[in-house]
Amino acid sequence: xxxxxxxxxxxxxxxxxxxxxxxxxxxxxxxxxxxxxxxxxxxxxxxxxxxxxxxxxxxxxxxxxxxxxxxxxxxxxxxxxxxxxxxxxxxxxxxxxxxxxxxxxxxxxxxxxxxxxxxxxxxxxxxxxxxxxxxxxxxxxxxxxxxxxxxxxxxxxxxxxxxxxxxxxxxxxxxxxxxxxxxxxxxxxxxxxxxxxxxxxxxxxxxxxxxxxxxxxxxxxxxxxxxxxxxxxxxxxxxxxxxxxxxxxxxxxxxxxxxxxxxxxxxxxxxxxxxxxxxxxxxxxxxxxxxxxxxxxxxxxxxxxxxxxxxxxxxxxxxxxxxxxxxxxxxxxxxxxxxxxxxxxxxxxxxxxxxxxxxxxxxxxxxxxxxxxxxxxxxxxxxxxxxxxxxxxxxxxxxxxxxxxxxxxxxxxxxxxxxxxxxxxxxxxxxxxxxxxxxxxxxxxxxxxxxxxxxxxxxxxxxxxxxxxxxxxxxxxxxxxxxxxxxxxxxxxxxxxxxxxxxxxxxxxxxxxxxxxxxxxxxxxxxxxxxxxxxxxxxxxxxxxxxxxxxxxxxxxxxxxxxxxxxxxxxxxxxxxxxxxxxxxxxxxxxxxxxxxxxxxxxxxxx
Amino acid sequence: xxxxxxxxxxxxxxxxxxxxxxxxxxxxxxxxxxxxxxxxxxxxxxxxxxxxxxxxxxxxxxxxxxxxxxxxxxxxxxxxxxxxx
Numbered sequence: 001x002x003x004x005x006x007x008x009x010x011x012x013x014x015x016x017x018x019x020x021x022x023x024x025x026x027x028x029x030x031x032x033x034x035x036x037x038x039x040x041x042x043x044x045x046x047x048x049x050x051x052x053x054x055x056x057x058x059x060x061x062x063x064x065x066x067x068x069x070x071x072x073x074x075x076x077x078x079x080x081x082x083x084x085x086x087x088x089x090x091x092x093x094x095x096x097x098x099x100x101x102x103x104x105x106x107x108x109x110x111x112x113x114x115x116x117x118x119x120x121x122x123x124x125x126x127x128x129x130x131x132x133x134x135x136x137x138x139x140x141x142x143x144x145x146x147x148x149x150x151x152x153x154x155x156x157x158x159x160x161x162x163x164x165x166x167x168x169x170x171x172x173x174x175x176x177x178x179x180x181x182x183x184x185x186x187x188x189x190x191x192x193x194x195x196x197x198x199x200x201x202x203x204x205x206x207x208x209x210x211x212x213x214x215x216x217x218x219x220x221x222x223x224x225x226x227x228x229x230x231x232x233x234x235x236x237x238x239x240x241x242x243x244x245x246x247x248x249x250x251x252x253x254x255x256x257x258x259x260x261x262x263x264x265x266x267x268x269x270x271x272x273x274x275x276x277x278x279x280x281x282x283x284x285x286x287x288x289x290x291x292x293x294x295x296x297x298x299x300x301x302x303x304x305x306x307x308x309x310x311x312x313x314x315x316x317x318x319x320x321x322x323x324x325x326x327x328x329x330x331x332x333x334x335x336x337x338x339x340x341x342x343x344x345x346x347x348x349x350x351x352x353x354x355x356x357x358x359x360x361x362x363x364x365x366x367x368x369x370x371x372x373x374x375x376x377x378x379x380x381x382x383x384x385x386x387x388x389x390x391x392x393x394x395x396x397x398x399x400x401x402x403x404x405x406x407x408x409x410x411x412x413x414x415x416x417x418x419x420x421x422x423x424x425x426x427x428x429x430x431x432x433x434x435x436x437x438x439x440x441x442x443x444x445x446x447x448x449x450x451x452x453x454x455x456x457x458x459x460x461x462x463x464x465x466x467x468x469x470x471x472x473x474x475x476x477x478x479x480x481x482x483x484x485x486x487x488x489x490x491x492x493x494x495x496x497x498x499x500x501x502x503x504x505x506x507x508x509x510x511x512x513x514x515x516x517x518x519x520x521x522x523x524x525x526x527x528x529x530x531x532x533x534x535x536x537x538x539x540x541x542x543x544x545x546x547x548x549x550x551x552x553x554x555x556x557x558x559x560x561x562x563x564x565x566x567x568x569x570x571x572x573x574x575x576x577x578x579x580x581x582x583x584x585x586x587x588x589x590x591x592x593x594x595x596x597x598x599x600x601x602x603x604x605x606x607x
Numbered sequence: 608x609x610x611x612x613x614x615x616x617x618x619x620x621x622x623x624x625x626x627x628x629x630x631x632x633x634x635x636x637x638x639x640x641x642x643x644x645x646x647x648x649x650x651x652x653x654x655x656x657x658x659x660x661x662x663x664x665x666x667x668x669x670x671x672x673x674x675x676x677x678x679x680x681x682x683x684x685x686x687x688x689x690x691x692x
Binding site: 007010026040188192207379383384 | 616
């Protein structure tokens, strides 16, 4: 199985040493709470830009996009081309002036400035809960993967420890490292390490793609070894039945692009915090645009390994008979059932009770797509570079976790503690609270990770609840920033109504081939969707629309705030910043156009 | 003043690159080890790429750090003293 040598461990230890070293080096520059929570608002745009995508490049992204690539093929690239790039351009050009210009220290604080205290409280509470749970889910996924890959098995055997401890060891190790570097260096440390992790992930996955492509015979070889639909992003997208994801263009464009993508990239403090840490307005606006450039190229890095894993030949148990000087040798390479029943390098899922592969409704073996990318690593990397690949995998888990933790400590300290528990304390006090909120947040995440072991469905349930809360968010920000008439009562009731609509939609619809319950239809089944993806996207569209309509109606019925209070918060009341001193090609708008052209070119290439 | 990120970044990749390159040189020609990556000495080649990347970053970082230290710390602008409401 997995054979790690001293070289692999050396690389992994080196990474840990640097991550912690950065934390220690930054400790002395943490003087005020602004340094700790907002990185002093002094970082260059390129660092914030890379951290902007790295915060999102958690394991769910690296493993999940590989899995989705293996399951649906290149259509997964819609999560980039439609789901991310347009939203990143939008937030940079149109929304960042208000986030950064308002001097709000967090996204909920912006809601408080623009709307009112109750809208902030609602958003801050739900956000704080979500970040803690997400980082717990990320931790759980990492520990499971480390177990499945047997990374620490050799180490445990050498030390004479029981292998049952690996789960706890993985969780405690990663939690302790993330805790230490954030405790010491705050957001600056998290951002610096996210950039480090960004480069490490590229260093670990790029050679994998190169080797995989070479093995399969290049781009044309890949095309020849997977079904036609796998290699097209747009073909067949006009109708749900003609593409692998089972979703049509309106659902993708509106649901993924307009509602879910924008809801995430434009409103989630997890990513916005990095842009708000940059040194001036022009940099802040450039951050998401700089981030969009590598984001466009990520399908090659994270989706392709999944498609390659499906396309490569499936290993089988083989016996080679050889006759040497009259002696007959039988050389048998035994491959486990799990691997043999799989497709390519993607193994089948094994029922832990019977030890037989689990089957789908149509009798095909159920594939464990999450193993696509990790199996590629094990298949192609020899010791040495394997250490680098595994370190990259660990780095991706940590960067996802760290982003959640810094977002949590900021929102907890500024939006909950300072606003509702203790106002007007000293700056030093809030910084200490932030540090201890980091500890508390990580402990809660660990608790979530352990809860996930005991309750099978907890991860699915949590993610479902998050989707209810997140789906309508973008409408609130859109109205807040671009319609001066929107009121606090309108925003608050819109958010509640939107979340209720998302729940109701989920309770009344069901994807085909699913049973009522966690997948939907727990009230009554009124409509069947061709896939869970379609259900998800359409649910988001319903939630967004409900929020929008309710917010508009309630706003019109309530008293608006005086316009003088909204300067700097609403588009029509904010003076255009003077930009004559910047050469035209250095302006964010020029960069935005370049990114858009690049994104279109890649979509045409993937057609 | 604060640390230029390219210094630790460059240093880490220089070291990782160096380790992989040296290990690749030592194991060059080990057919059994490199069978899984199609006979290519992945450690040597990728190690050299990372080494080059690390050195470039280190160079840029040292230059940046010098500039950071020469520059007087930015005068805090009028908005920087804000508190919560």
